[in-house]
Amino acid sequence: xxxxxxxxxxxxxxxxxxxxxxxxxxxxxxxxxxxxxxxxxxxxxxxxxxxxxxxxxxxxxxxxxxxxxxxxxxxxxxxxxxxxxxxxxxxxxxxxxxxxxxxxxxxxxxxxxxxxxxxxxxxxxxxxxxxxxxxxxxxxxxxxxxxxxxxxxxxxxxxxxxxxxxxxxxxxxxxxxxxxxxxxxxxxxxxxxxxxxxxxxxxxxxxxxxxxxxxxxxxxxxxxxxxxxxxxxxxxxxxxxxxxxxxxxxxxxxxxxxxxxxxxxxxxxx
Amino acid sequence: xxxxxxxxxxxxxxxxxxxxxxxxxxxxxxxxxxxxxxxxxxxxxxxxxxxxxxxxxxxxxxxxxxxxxxxxxxxxxxxxxxxxxxxxxxxxxxxxxxxxxxxxxxxxxxxxxxxxxxxxxxxxxxxxxxxxxxxxxxxxxxxxxxxxxxxxxxxxxxxxxxxxxxxxxxxxxxxxxxxxxxxxxxxxxxx
Numbered sequence: 425x426x427x428x429x430x431x432x433x434x435x436x437x438x439x440x441x442x443x444x445x446x447x448x449x450x451x452x453x454x455x456x457x458x459x460x461x462x463x464x465x466x467x468x469x470x471x472x473x474x475x476x477x478x479x480x481x482x483x484x485x486x487x488x489x490x491x492x493x494x495x496x497x498x499x500x501x502x503x504x505x506x507x508x509x510x511x512x513x514x515x516x517x518x519x520x521x522x523x524x525x526x527x528x529x530x531x532x533x534x535x536x537x538x539x540x541x542x543x544x545x546x547x548x549x550x551x552x553x554x555x556x557x558x559x560x561x562x563x564x565x566x567x568x569x570x571x572x573x574x575x576x577x578x579x580x581x582x583x584x585x586x587x588x589x590x591x592x593x594x595x596x597x598x599x600x601x602x603x604x605x606x607x608x609x610x611x612x613x614x615x616x617x618x619x620x621x622x623x624x625x626x627x628x629x630x631x632x633x634x635x636x637x638x639x640x641x642x643x644x645x646x647x648x649x650x651x652x653x654x655x656x657x658x659x660x661x662x663x664x665x666x667x668x669x670x671x672x673x674x675x676x677x678x679x680x681x682x683x684x685x686x687x688x689x690x691x692x693x694x
Numbered sequence: 695x696x697x698x699x700x701x702x703x704x705x706x707x708x709x710x711x712x713x714x715x716x717x718x719x720x721x722x723x724x725x726x727x728x729x730x731x732x733x734x735x736x737x738x739x740x741x742x743x744x745x746x747x748x749x750x751x752x753x754x755x756x757x758x759x760x761x762x763x764x765x766x767x768x769x770x771x772x773x774x775x776x777x778x779x780x781x782x783x784x785x786x787x788x789x790x791x792x793x794x795x796x797x798x799x800x801x802x803x804x805x806x807x808x809x810x811x812x813x814x815x816x817x818x819x820x821x822x823x824x825x826x827x828x829x830x831x832x833x834x835x836x837x838x839x840x841x842x843x844x845x846x847x848x849x850x851x852x853x854x855x856x857x858x859x860x861x862x863x864x865x866x867x868x869x870x871x872x873x874x875x876x877x878x879x880x881x882x883x884x885x
Contacts, residue, residue: 628729628876628877630877632729645818645820646731646734648818648819649734649746649819649820649875650733650734652745652746652749652819653734653737653742653743653746653873655743655745655746656742656743656744656745656746656859657743659743659744659745659854660743660744660854660859663854663855667855669857671857673857673858673859674857674858675737675740675741675742675743675858675859676739676740676741677739677740677741677824677828677870677872678826678827678828679739679824679827679828680739680740683739
């Protein structure tokens with residue numbers, strides 16, 4: 425390599441020296457003095473130069489066309505013979521793609537590019553098309569841990585509060601009741617027999633039957649009892665007045681007083 | 695539910711027995727469907743006054759008198775059947791009438807107070823005899839009270855003087871005669 429460079433330098437120097445020596449001779453021969461201009465050789469040279477300049481564009485164009493045709497044909501002939509994959513692989517191996525990409529990204533104003541892309545794209549159409557081609561449900565079900573997502577969401581949200589504030593519970597309940605056959609549910613879920621037995625136990629059924637069957641007699645008895653109670657009161661008042669009793673007569677038994685105390689304390693504790 | 699004091703409903707009514715409607719009644723736990731009229735509920739469990747008690751005793755005395763008469767007629771009929779030729783109505787001394795009548799009265803009182811807490815007269819007038827806990831009397835208590843009532847009937851009239859509608863027998867034996875229009879008998883020892 426060094427020898428080539430040295431040879432090149434020597435040749436250039438030699439050519440320059442020869443040129444410097446032969447230049448006056450050549451100039452005198454081509455443009456001799458004292459000779460009319462139309463006879464001078466330089467005139468012919470200049471005309472050739474003019475012709476060359478005029479035809480150079482066409483010649484270059486033809487050359488390029490021929491070259492590209494030759495290149496195309498050559499490529500068609502050669503490419504099938506070449507393992508392009510290995511060539512590209514070799515090239516890629518030798519390229520520092522990261523550095524190139526970094527450099528390219530540094531040079532690019534990505535924001536502007538994206539803005540321009542967005543401006544030129546009809547995003548809704550693109551999205552529609554993309555969503556039409558992708559089964560998002562399946563994608564989410566396969567790729568996302570839905571249990572964890574739901575758990576996280578539930579932990580973060582006061583669900584009761586949200587429901588109480590956002591949901592018209594009355595409407596919900598009404599709608600639910602409209603859809604339910606309560607009678608059927610009660611018949612299926614509730615032990616009506618047990619409830620009936622309980623009710624029969626709680627009410628004084630024999631008493632009621634007895635009262636309803638002997639209503640005439642019981643009415644007379646009731647009237648007699650009420651009258652005797654009134655008479656009791658009247659006699660008691662009279663006796664108290666005659667005895668000059670200051671303290672009011674108390675007909676309440678201890679059991680009644682205890683029950684009243686209990687009832688009062690129950691009311692107070694409520 | 696804890697039974698209220700004075701609630702003498704029989705315990706065999708089961709766990710569902712409610713004490714509803716007992717407020718102001720104090721003694722027996724009236725069911726919410728009780729047949730006791732509304733106007734009478736306020737004084738249920740209170741001690742009865744003299745008029746009611748005298749009326750009840752009068753009815754009982756009438757019944758005992760009828761029983762005595764029945765006994766006399768039965769005895770006379772038996773004598774007539776046995777010796778129709780020499781038949782004459784038997785002469786009965788006043789002392790014997792008093793003794794037999796007193797015995798009948800005592801037996802009827804004791805049996806009634808120990809079983810239902812009320813004689814026939816008391817049942818008609820809607821009153822009941824209970825002990826100091828509001829429970830039905832035991833047989834011994836009923837027998838002693840019946841004896842004292844038969845032996846000293848005027849003791850009943852202490853109800854007028856008493857500030858608590860108690861007779862002498864009530865004061866001595868710590869019993870009470872209360873208004874109770876329900877029909878179920880109170881059980882001894884149950885509240």
